Amino acid sequence: KAGVTQTPRYLIKTRGQQVTLSCSPISGHRSVSWYQQTPGQGLQFLFEYFSETQRNKGNFPGRFSGRQFSNSRSEMNVSTLELGDSALYLCASSPGLVGDTQYFGPGTRLTVL
């Protein structure tokens, strides 16, 4: 099976802009989770989608949003970018049952100037 794919792999944006990141899960996986990873904060949970519904949400401001499509692909959007949003954004997919192993994509490296 093909692994989790994320596009784009690298992005450079300026403050105030918005960005959309995409994640395609492993075929058959229905759950997609998003994480932000920074050197200072580690791996922080953003949200999880299961069957097009947000099932869990982390402690991030409303500028961070996401959605999942019927084919389980997911997008994450960040509006009004701030310098502190510079990070590696990781997507992870799992079959969908609570306790399932998550499989991570390669990540999108976002730099906000």
Next chain:
Amino acid sequence: QKEVEQNSGPLSVPEGAIASLNCTYSDRVSQSFFWYRQYSGKSPELIMSIYSNGDKEDGRFTAQLNKASQYVSLLIRDSQPSDSATYLCAVNTNAGKSTFGDGTTLTVKP
């Protein structure tokens, strides 16, 4: 107190030694526990999952879980330089939310 805490690193061991990585968690209803390995510049990859109290062995890796003490550990026997990476402990609640520790960086010296 952080929800998931890992022993502060970095941890350095000689080749062939046992590396011991520790993790404690605060949410008593946590049900699933995972160890991921992350090489520099790469994404995390699963090493072990454990759901019941006791030990679980997979090759050179052994995960240990003690729910009463809210403690999970990873032992790496016969450590190799290729084991040098950051190890992340992850804990899932019944609701499915995953919380990761900050990671412990392991260096295995030849």
